[in-house]
Structures are given as structure tokens and as C-alpha cells.
Amino acid sequence: MTVADGPAGDVLMYVLGQFDQRVEDLDAGADDWGYANRPIVGGTATSNHASATAVDANATRHPLAKAGTFSGAQVAEIHRILSEVDNVVRWGGDYTGRKDEMHFEINANYARVAAVAARLDGGTPSPPAPGSGGHATVRRGSTGADVALVQRYLGLKADGVFGADTESAVKRYQSAQGLTADGIVGAATWGRIDSGLGDSVPGGPGGDPSPEEPAATLKRGSQGPAVVALQRRLNAWFPAYSHLTADGVFGAGTEGVVREFQRRAGLTADGIAGPRTLAALSL
Secondary structure, eight states, X not given: OOOOSSHHHHHHHHHHHHHHHHTOOXXXXXXXXXXXXXXXXXXXXXXXXXXXXXXXXXXXXXXXTOOOOSOHHHHHHHXXXXXXXXXXXXXXXXXXXSOOTTEEXXXXXXXXXXXXXXXXXXXXXXXXXXXXXXXXXXXXXXXXXHHHHHHHHTTSOOOSBOOHHHHHHHHHHHHHTTSOOSSOBOHHHHHHHHHTOOSSSTTSTTSSOOSSOOOSOBOTTOBSHHHHHXXXXXXXXXXXXXXXXXXXXXXXXXXXXHHXXXXXXXXXXXXXXXXXXXXXXXX
């Protein structure tokens, strides 16, 4: 497809690439559209397609005016992708009127779009922060391996893009550690991460060990102290999405939270807490 040359096209191609990897495979057919010099369907106003600042993905699967063509999980992932580009792209599924779920368009001024495009392109690498063990100071807008490392540590999807979700998670972590909760991973925060201190709660990484030793694999139907340890760890480290009753019973709720942790950590999201998942949780 043809998109605008410059920042707008770069951002749209990033969104499409993430869509292809995380939401739905882009077809090899002829239903992915970019530039088209035409008005909005059903009206006279010029479409964003006419400036090559809009794209349609898998259009025949997601026809104009039809709602609900994506699953709830897919919609959530689309919104995560858009948050990674600071919502300078608008999705047609969010229209208040006629839905257009195939459609993604630039929805911000040039300066904002250019700033996002520069961030996605990597920009100038940040020098290591003094006392950080060789890590760069990373903050909202940063990209790269150090960002992915922070994301893995905090149980987020390690895409290497420091967006709003990563900033919020860093602030929660800093607050729990008694650090200045500014969302910037500098020397002090890197020091805590590198030392493996984790959350300042019993059983956090580097803190007092959990009183229970988890089994090699925990899954739906498992019961006992190891499940309690798993539930407590998830609640303590990831309060944004884990609100489990630590009852020692691995039911549907625990399975769901484990799946969410695995998805964010880049693990196979099967809901089974096997060796890799338990290791990622320092259990």
C-alpha cells in the first residue's frame, strides 16, 4: 500500500506492523489499502486516504459500518498499539457514529506525529546514566534493549517502546521502593532493578524468600501452599490487574491472571505456571 512519505507514513507502518504481529495477520491479498484520492464513503468531505495518511487493514474481514469484527482481546491489543504511538493514530472502531474497523488514520498535528516517528526510529541513543551499571536513562519516548529489560522485569510486554503503560508501571515500582516516582529509570531505579530487589514485600525478588516452595508446574486444579505463593506474588507485584484471593486454589481467576502476566512478559500465554513462568516471577 502507499502511505505518506515522512513521519505520518512511518507511524502508520509501525501500527500496521504491530497489528500484523499482535492482532491479526495481514492478508497477502488486495484488501489492505492506503492512498486513494476520494471523498469519505457516503459524503463529500475528502478522506484521509487522499493525503495518504490513512490505511485500511484486512478490509474485507472488517467491512465498513459493521461492528464487533474483532474479539475483545484484539480490541484491547489495538488500543495498546495506539497508546505506544501516543494516540496520534485513530482507529475507526472507536468512532462514535458509523464504525470503520478496518481503518487507521493520523489524528494529530505534524509536530506530535514527527516526535513519535523520531522515537520509533530510535533517535540518538542515551548515554549510560552514572552509577546505573552501564544502562541508559530511559523514560517515556525511549526505545531499545534497556526499555525491554525494564518491561520484562515489571511483567509488561517487552516491545522495547517506553509508552504510557510502561511509565505507569515504573511509577508504581518506584513508589513501592521508596524512590521518587517520576517514571524515569535512572541510576537509583536501575540500581534496584539490577540488585533484584523487586517489590518491597515479603517474597519479592531479592527480599525474604517465600515460605512455600512452588511446584514445578501449577495449573488449573492445583491446590496448596505453592498456589498461595503464586497468588500472593501476582497480587503484590501486579496490582493493576491481579486481585486474586490467596486461597490456594488454582481456578479460572488465577489462570486468567497468569495468562495476562505471560502475555505481558512475552511468554506463551497458556495459563499454566510452568518453570519459565515461575522463573519470571522469581518463584
